Amino acid sequence: MTSTPEIYLLPSSPTFTCLDRFSLHPDPDAIEDSNGHVQFWPILTDVLSQPITSAASLVDTLETISTTLNGTTVPANDHLLLRNILEETPGFFLTIWTCIAKVALEMPVLFPKGYLPVLGRKSNEASFTRRQIACLVVHQFLRTLRAPAWRDDGMHDFGIWYSIEQRQKSAARAYLLALAKYFRDVVAKLDGEGGWNVVYTLRSVKSMSLSEDGEGLPLADIEIEVVAEYDTLPASLGLPGGAAVVASNKDVGFGQSATQEEVHVGISPEACPAVLITPRLSDDEVLVVQGAQAMINMTGKRRDIKVATMKAPDSEEKSWRDRMMLFMDALELDLDAKGAGLPDLQPGNVDREIRKAYTAFCSGGFRGVRTGLWGCGAFGGDPVVKVLILWYAASLARIKLTVVCDEEIRPVAEQLDAIVSAVNGHYSFRNATDIRQLLKDGPKDLRSHQQTALWFMNRLGAK
Structure with missing residues (x-):
């Protein structure tokens, strides 16, 4: 059995790398490791700097991220359920998306070590500001996070809810509605650290x-x-x-x-x-x-x-x-x-x-x-x-x-x-x-x- 690691690596870490499948890295001379991989964060920064004005352009961005990291968009596939929810959310592409991208790109500042502590290894408690939590949730939405070592079920990001074909469509739709409301009512209105900590x-x-x-x-x-x-x-x-x-x-x-x-x-x-x-x-x-x-x-x-x-x-x-x-x-x-x-x-x-x-x-x-x-x-x-x-x-x-x-x-x-x-x-x-x-x-x-x-x-x- 694989031992549980002490940390969970974040995409902002210099050691979080990927294969640059579409030559997206902003530096054409980016250093590759022995596997031909480059640092992921500059790629993500460049991708998120592109204008997003519609559900179609956001889905293109999500597909680019998923394919860059994993070579596939599975389980998101058609993204139709996600498209429906975003198109029903007033102001998503006018104001909310800008806040989402901003919080996502704050990860190196919010998590300067580039990782999260895994519970039960060195400490049994992890306390985060609401802004830090918002950053993590946004990255679960963007699908920039890799599965923890102890999980192989795909239940670590929100891609499981994006396709129109669902085990229980009413449930997946409800969870996306909750997420959209969180982006609108919390992330888009975050003031400083967010008011209180979320503690695990x-x-x-x-x-x-x-x-x-x-x-x-x-x-x-x-x-x-x-x-x-x-x-x-x-x-x-x-x-x-x-x-x-x-x-x-x-x-x-x-x-x-x-x-x-x-x-x-x-x-x-x-x-x-x-x-x-x-x-x-x-x-x-x-x-x-x-x-x-x-x-x-x-x-x-x-x-x-x-x-x-x-x-x-x-x-x-x-x-x-x-x-x-x-x-x-x-x-x-x-x-x-x-x-x-x-x-x-x-x-x-x-x-x-x-x-x-x-x-x-x-x-x-x-x-x-x-x-x-x-x-x-x-x-x-x-x-x-x-x-x-x-x-x-x-x-x-x-x-x-x-x-x-x-x-x-x-x-x-x-x-x-x-x-x-x-x-x-x-x-x-x-x-x-x-x-x-x-x-x-x-x-x-x-x-x-x-x-x-x-x-x-x-x-x-x-x-």
Whole structure:
């Protein structure tokens, strides 16, 4: 396995080179390395100095950049979806593009070392001004960035959204709308460094006595909240004063469909550079992103998602600086066809999920956490077990937990609410360790959510 590098090289670095396929380097006598490559930055500077007055000329520029660096425009291909969005964005070619190009060319000043620190190597935290973040996002848009050493899925720049043929066109279109709004409302209006920093932190709690840490701690406040449909308004993202769980993959980031992670990152361009500096999460790691502004509201889920108007947080727009995104990857669980029982309740799996959730919840800086049914969709987790795990972790972290369900899964929410009420009303449940014991008592041969909910309600004497 290739070791994770300590740095991520930026295109402004003198050591970031390419084959000058179209003889674009402004210096005809540019020094070539042993592979015949020249420094990329002078080429980009020259390319971005050309006038851009239409979607067609911008696409020509993007194709030139992609082909110069990689020999291909894949996966952008026809760029038709991008063209549509840009043509719908008022003033893009009159004023916004000039700001984009300006911020892009500030990279050598904004990042004088020519690289970014990779999280977990020498430091677990990277803090950037909003202007620095804008520069990185712009380069993800321009596709001047190469994939980090630990990624080979193409999900490091925005070219995955540009073609008209999409796995889920409504999702890709929404993410491009969010990006266009970010360019218009943030990048084009940046004042100095931008007002606050966006901070990426890789957190890990390696030593933790899961059987004893809850001794004497009261059960956290918990609420099972049913909403008509999911949205990404500030209150749903934890503002003010709270945080929101992002049910992530081990490789955090954005994508082409509408998973919860892809939605939360795709509507928040300032969270997107996380892919450049965050290696694959280990079982005891979470990523916390603070200060990324969400640009649009997305309602619904999966193929029914829609774009709606985003509202500013109640206590002014700059409250976005306090937004906390908790990237937590759940175990991918499948029921064994041979009848091995519910994998959720295997001791190693329970401990892993508790440690993951606790690591996120004890990050600090917030008083409560909002989450969906973490790990219960494509990853196959059992809702009852997962909610009990999250409740236990919230109790250890001494924060309030809000579990959000939509109308489609109201019956599940009602079962969860009944179990929560039974725990809170049970004479023998007094502290967090009682939840841990309840999880230990769960029979390992349960086979489905209905069986799990029934067993726990019977164990608690719930009706």
